[in-house]
Amino acid sequence: MDIVEKRLQDLGIELPKPPTAVANYLPYVKTGDLLYVSGTLAMKAGEMSHTGKVGETQSVESGYEAARNCALNTLSIVKDAIGSLEGVVRCVFLGGYVNAIEGFAESPLVINGASDLFVEIFGEAGRHSRAAVAVSGLPKNSTVEIQCVFEV
């Protein structure tokens, strides 16, 4: 068993099935050594796990869980794309969008739910550059959306 799979098992994490695109696009595109992964939503077992805005129906804490679920979906796409998570050289960039009330200033704390997972699983290779913003709406009313670029 490879190291990354072992870490997933040690953490008690089972990757979800890769989500299917919700419209006319692909879950990922590989160009050169870069794997662009499409935006993923807060879904678990094929259902939305977190909908609505942080500051209304969601807290920073539940938003963190939403971001973690996005990251699990992203990883399931990466595994599907390249066969094994061992093939990840580096998480390069994470764009994090938080569905939040006007003026929300804590998007970094929410998006940490995704960032922490990548670091737990990949160690140093999981540490990435990032931008986090609060937006007025997300697909399927998801609480969080993340969009990532990996070096593979």
Add this chain to the structure above:
Amino acid sequence: MDIVEKRLQDLGIELPKPPTAVANYLPYVKTGDLLYVSGTLAMKAGEMSHTGKVGETQSVESGYEAARNCALNTLSIVKDAIGSLEGVVRCVFLGGYVNAIEGFAESPLVINGASDLFVEIFGEAGRHSRAAVAVSGLPKNSTVEIQCVFEV
């Protein structure tokens, strides 16, 4: 006549003139095999075609048309950058921003206006990774803005 130009002609599509940047930036930058295209707006024949928010002055359907116009402007920049659309190896990534009311959850349906056009024109090479979000405002009050990365 090349295949892509023929497809454009068959679809009755005439590319607009490439839009000029609305501020101190370039319409595109090429780095290695990647062509980064600046955000394009819902413009036609040099005028804004769709302004205001989806959910107020625009519907999902008219937003779809706005996204298609953005995509036509993006393609005109790509053609200007590399001489011929035949030079497109792949549409890698499309970032779609929808100017919409608070809590808008249907940005994928709007951004499909751009995605569908790329697939119509390039076929499999036009299928891309994507992220779609709703934002509180866009340049010139455009209804949609898209930002793309191509492999050329």
Add this chain to the structure above:
Amino acid sequence: MDIVEKRLQDLGIELPKPPTAVANYLPYVKTGDLLYVSGTLAMKAGEMSHTGKVGETQSVESGYEAARNCALNTLSIVKDAIGSLEGVVRCVFLGGYVNAIEGFAESPLVINGASDLFVEIFGEAGRHSRAAVAVSGLPKNSTVEIQCVFEV
């Protein structure tokens, strides 16, 4: 003294210390020839210089200054990453997020504060592709956030 450092000096610009990441991510990641720089905020000397929304507590003009401060922080990260700003081949892409009131349409004028600085300092190599949008909230209530990709 290298050309870029001389230009900084001629402009009376002293780069700030590179900002530390406000959460579990890195200030930058290099992959191949691309340097992804994390989102930077409107900070000066370690303190927020501009908070709140353009259209409320900030004007387009003060937003422009906020964007310039973001850009200075970005440059300090670039210098830290590659040792000298001489190593910048090209500013490839700038994603600009403006914390603004609903329907704000002037994000290009605000983000020019960052774009103008890059052109002042790097000349032609500082000209970049760009997307500017208005969002409902930014980390630490910053007025502007920019996220850049450089070729180094």
